[in-house]
Amino acid sequence: xxxxxxxxxxxxxxxxxxxxxxxxxxxxxxxxxxxxxxxxxxxxxxxxxxxxxxxxxxxxxxxxxxxxxxxxxxxxxxxxxxxxxxxxxxxxxxxxxxxxxxxxxxxxxxxxxxxxxxxxxxxxxxxxxxxxxxxxxxxxxxxxxxxxxxxxxxxxxxxxxxxxxxxxxxxxxxxxxxxxxxxxxxxxxxxxxxxxxxxxxxxxxxxxxxxxxxxxxxxxxxxxxxxxxxxxxxxxxxxxxxxxxxxxxxxxxxxxxxxxxxxxxxxxxxxxxxxxxxxxxxxxxxxxxxxxxxxxxxxxxxxxxxxxxxxxxxxx
Amino acid sequence: xxxxxxxxxxxxxxxxxxxxxxxxxxxxxxxxxxxxxxxxxxxxxxxxxxxxxxxxxxxxxxxxxxxxxxxxxxxxxxxxxxxxxxxxxxxxxxxxxxxxxxxxxxxxxxxxxxxxxxxxxxxxxxxxxxxxxxxxxxxxxxxxxxxxxxxxxxxxxxxxxxxxxxxxxxxxxxxxxxxxxxxxxxxxxxxxxxxxxxxxxxxxxxxxxxxxxxxxxxxxxxxxxxxxxxxxxxxxxxxxxxxxxxxxxxxxxxxxxxxxxxxxxxxxxxxxxxxxxxxxxxxxxxxxxxxxxxxxxx
Numbered sequence: 027x028x029x030x031x032x033x034x035x036x037x038x039x040x041x042x043x044x045x046x047x048x049x050x051x052x053x054x055x056x057x058x059x060x061x062x063x064x065x066x067x068x069x070x071x072x073x074x075x076x077x078x079x080x081x082x083x084x085x086x087x088x089x090x091x092x093x094x095x096x097x098x099x100x101x102x103x104x105x106x107x108x109x110x111x112x113x114x115x116x117x118x119x120x121x122x123x124x125x126x127x128x129x130x131x132x133x134x135x136x137x138x139x140x141x142x143x144x145x146x147x148x149x150x151x152x153x154x155x156x157x158x159x160x161x162x163x164x165x166x167x168x169x170x171x172x173x174x175x176x177x178x179x180x181x182x183x184x185x186x187x188x189x190x191x192x193x194x195x196x197x198x199x200x201x202x203x204x205x206x207x208x209x210x211x212x213x214x215x216x217x218x219x220x221x222x223x224x225x226x227x228x229x230x231x232x233x234x235x236x237x238x239x240x241x242x243x244x245x246x247x248x249x250x251x252x253x254x255x256x257x258x259x260x261x262x263x264x265x266x267x268x269x270x271x272x273x274x275x276x277x278x279x280x281x282x283x284x285x286x287x288x289x290x291x292x293x294x295x296x297x298x299x300x301x302x303x304x305x306x307x308x309x310x311x312x313x314x315x316x317x318x319x320x321x322x323x324x325x326x327x328x329x330x331x332x333x334x335x336x337x338x339x340x341x342x
Numbered sequence: 343x344x345x346x347x348x349x350x351x352x353x354x355x356x357x358x359x360x361x362x363x364x365x366x367x368x369x370x371x372x373x374x375x376x377x378x379x380x381x382x383x384x385x386x387x388x389x390x391x392x393x394x395x396x397x398x399x400x401x402x403x404x405x406x407x408x409x410x411x412x413x414x415x416x417x418x419x420x421x422x423x424x425x426x427x428x429x430x431x432x433x434x435x436x437x438x439x440x441x442x443x444x445x446x447x448x449x450x451x452x453x454x455x456x457x458x459x460x461x462x463x464x465x466x467x468x469x470x471x472x473x474x475x476x477x478x479x480x481x482x483x484x485x486x487x488x489x490x491x492x493x494x495x496x497x498x499x500x501x502x503x504x505x506x507x508x509x510x511x512x513x514x515x516x517x518x519x520x521x522x523x524x525x526x527x528x529x530x531x532x533x534x535x536x537x538x539x540x541x542x543x544x545x546x547x548x549x550x551x552x553x554x555x556x557x558x559x560x561x562x563x564x565x566x567x568x569x570x571x572x573x574x575x576x577x578x579x580x581x582x583x584x585x586x587x588x589x590x591x592x593x594x595x596x597x598x599x600x601x602x603x604x605x606x607x608x609x610x611x612x613x614x615x616x617x618x619x620x621x622x623x624x625x626x627x628x629x630x631x632x633x634x635x636x637x638x639x640x
Contacts, residue, residue: 168555
């Protein structure tokens with residue numbers, strides 16, 4: 027038994043040492059690849075991505091900035107229980123989920139439909155012009171978009187003038203999600219259609235002509251030729267979006283928040299910011315953020331599994 | 343020669359297409375109308391605008407709002423900072439990303455698996471807001487522009503796009519360079535990069551637009567008003583309703599001040615959005631090829 031294991035480990039050692047030797051030779055020959063090409067990205071990743079990961083420890087402490095990570099008191103899961111038993115927890119979680127799930131239900135199909143329509147336009151000149159307009163809002167900043175929304179929906183703004191009313195939409199919690207999602211489609215749907223449009227124009231022209239010769243109508247052509255051309259892209263996009271449901275962005279929600287619409291507009295990312303950087307409750311905020319990240323990773327794995335099962339084993 | 347459509351649509355198909363095109367047309371109109379509204383409103387007399395809404399009575403048009411915005415120092419500071427941050431960020435980010443993608447695109451690169459895993463993990467898992475803030479602050483970067491530039495400079499997603507693009511470059515180029523005894527650096531800069539213009543253009547545009555339009559990092563790391571980029575200046579005018587001092591201070595009544603503040607918003611939106619909106623059509627031809635490069639499963 028003993029001799030056996032030593033021989034095995036000897037053989038292994040021999041293998042690893044020649045492997046190691048080969049690697050060293052390779053690295054010496056190609057040192058530029060490591061030092062010049064990889065080093066900058068690697069260092070940035072270590073400093074700004076991995077160093078913060080070790081900072082997650084403070085979620086299990088009562089972190090005191092003056093004492094540092096090593097001097098602060100360990101409190102186990104205190105902040106997690108505090109968060110999960112707080113009456114607000116469910117509200118923020120539901121707000122986050124509703125905002126992204128509804129946003130996806132409305133926002134996901136529209137770029138695909140846009141791409142099908144654009145693909146049917148015969149004149150390339152008109153198509154280019156429409157695309158120019160469709161992509162335009164993508165280059166408007168979040169702040170300008172939200173400023174625009176606030177102007178158009180303000181009490182004295184054009185929408186109220188048209189309706190002859192004086193409704194303050196920005197203070198209504200029940201209006202927040204609609205505002206967020208509609209403005210999101212306004213800004214992003216055109217841009218999101220690019221990759222579908224591009225794969226559609228790569229779809230086999232002969233296949234399409236054959237389908238037309240066979241007397242296929244538009245819906246049949248879509249099913250037989252166009253859908254297969256973009257299916258993989260749709261699946262990837264779906265997994266990425268569904269898997270990132272919890273990581274819905276901070277910037278826009280925060281810029282559309284008012285004190286009065288908070289019941290609908292406070293989501294986990296804005297709560298993390300408020301608790302952490304405004305109230306200075308570092309440990310609690312980190313715990314909430316970690317909770318969010320973990321859920322997100324689980325979701326991504328689950329969605330990927332489900333989609334893979336439905337899609338003949340093809341996931342990410 | 344482009345083939346003309348060889349068939350006629352059936353009645354049912356025509357109906358489907360008509361509905362589709364009407365919807366597409368409505369969407370296009372919905373994009374244009376708010377933009378036109380802002381442009382027209384920015385020239386209007388604030389009192390008329392508030393009471394009657396938009397009119398096309400050009401006789402009363404005024405450029406007061408533009409004059410006030412253009413003569414405001416904070417707007418120009420914001421512009422200057424936004425240009426500096428966006429240019430530096432774009433250069434750092436695109437260079438680092440293009441460099442890192444090269445070894446990972448090579449089949450023989452030792453340690454590829456290791457680096458791939460190290461990078462991939464960061465796409466799905468991270469420290470979060472406070473731990474990142476603490477690292478940046480421990481490095482002494484608070485109130486330094488590098489706090490805005492460095493943390494997000496290396497994008498794994500963009501690296502994947504560049505890597506996929508490199509792999510599509512014919513192998514013969516590489517072999518030719520080997521025969522000539524070119525070093526990695528010469529090959530990369532003299533042979534590889536020149537044939538990668540579409541992907542470089544797209545990454546440049548993305549990073550520039552992303553930095554120009556973002557405000558979160560600047561909001562948390564830059565407290566000094568002399569270092570604020572344009573978006574933060576815009577935020578106080580558009581979102582927090584706090585026009586920069588001096589923009590409306592000379593107005594006598596509160597009502598007049600409020601009306602002018604509204605008008606300033608329109609002019610601010612136009613002035614701040616113009617640079618990107620003018621720049622973007624020049625990049626349009628690269629969109630398809632650049633984006634498709636990354637869309638291929640990476």
